[in-house]
Amino acid sequence: MALSPAAERRLDEAEVRMLLVQGAPHLARRTLQLVDEGWDNATWRLGDDLAVRIPRRGLAAPLIEHEQQALPIIGPMLDAVGVRTPIPVVDGRATSEFPWPWSIVPWIPGTHALERPRARNAAWAPELANALRALHRTAPADAPHNPVRGIPLAQRDERLRELLALVPNALRLSIDSAWSAGLAAPVSTERVWIHGDLHPGNIVIAGDRLSALIDFGDVTAGDPSYDLAIAWMAFDAKGRAAFRHATAGRYDDATWVRARAWAASVAAILLVQSDDRDGYRALGRSTAAELLARDVTAPRAP
Template sequence: MPDKPTAEVVVDETLVRALLRDQCAELSGAPLHHAADGWDCSVWRVGDRLAVRLPRRAAAADLIAHEQTALAIIGPQIEQTGVRVPLPLVHGRPTAGYPWSWSVVPWITGMPGLAVAREQRRGWASSLAAALRALHRPALADAPVNPVRGRPLATRDEAVSARFEAARRRGSAAEEVLTHAQRLWRDAVETPDWSAPPVWIHGDLHPGNLVAMGGRLVGVIDFGDVTGGDPAYDLAVAWLAFDAAGRTLFRAELPGVDEATWVRARGWAAAVAVLLLEHSDDNEPYRLLGSEALAELVCEP
């Protein structure tokens, strides 16, 4: 992805310790160190087993609130499959020194999915499918609303088509690859929309939000885009994460998914892949993810 936006609040050790001292005193003296700054949030390790997750900017503030609301409902059923999620243990409140909600969550030990070679992810297929079967249950009527993820594809057609044209101008991929991927997008737009009630979806499911250990999938993280909608958006992970063999295994574990949903999922995979190409000049792992996903799509019949 592009350079992350500038933080609007300085999130440092002094702030994190002050929040813990004020709202979670039992952790205020624990070892604390900075783990990472993502696009939206700063993450700090607390001892060996916990982490603090705090928005860096106002646009991300709702993401933490959405995680706190949704994971209380969907987190336990996902974890019953053996795949962990960052189920908030502390719902931190805004204070005079920090304006947004924040969370203390379990630290899921493992390596980022992006660091695992595509062919080595095949062993995740069954676990990821089980996690999605647990997740893709009817969403509450007041589930968080995401204006982009899980919506009818036609609502995103203009934006996605513009990205394909931008990719052509930039020479981000070969013309025949972009033409094939855009045809898959068009096929998906013309496929009937999801007509059943909205189900819970992760909303940002790709290898960067998967955690692995020893060839096993052990966690799914970053539920900030969680929403109710069409599960096809999440199922795009079949092309984002897996090679052909892994994809076959993954799809076999989801026999209840109809062909129209897979067509939409493939279209979403094309849209996400071209987005990654557009916004990955300064992040090689995500540029490679976009290129690899396009290659997987071209290999499909």
């Protein structure tokens, strides 16, 4: 199975501090600690209340720029419903030593939802629903473009079929049936802001409350069903019921059918391209299992 891509540039503490000296000298003397290194970015904690996000490969550099462009716009929308976002406090620029943009963002404490059992997540399902209702507003024409998120499902069918051939047999049917139903659903005409990478690892919980949504590198405009796939990725049947109840009147049944299909697509990606070290392959398995439930997408009685 594929692991995280190799870093094209990996900065040590002295090199990160040099970026700060050049781009944010008033913060350059703070303590620095590497706390995470994902597929796209390394995150260094800066003092007690800030963090530095630094691309580790060229493909991730535009994602930092997308956050710098979009979060000052959409962050206040989410803040209005009590959900924090990492709105950059410094837009770091490329230097002669480092060729890509980088950011200083607030450090948001809490627990990632990925680290919690699904049964505990129903408590904050309505809060996430309210956050997405606040986010899913018509986006401007110059919103960041993402060629694979929030687009018509048919445009990803070939890739899904390639992944499906590599999915374990026991999980293939649930993914295939959910995807096929989504393909048959009406195509969305909405073009709203979407997070674009809304999975439990990008949801921060404090106690049993939704604290923040993070990692907006894939933020874009498109079909809101892409974000609503979280119903199968984070919740069990009880949580999904609470989540959908809190969105009543905002999304039609076809949107939920497409959302279930997007959850199937993400499950396939996680099953094929993740390892077991970070919990994402396990998330792929549990998501595929949740697709068998019809509680959220069952049609309403006429």
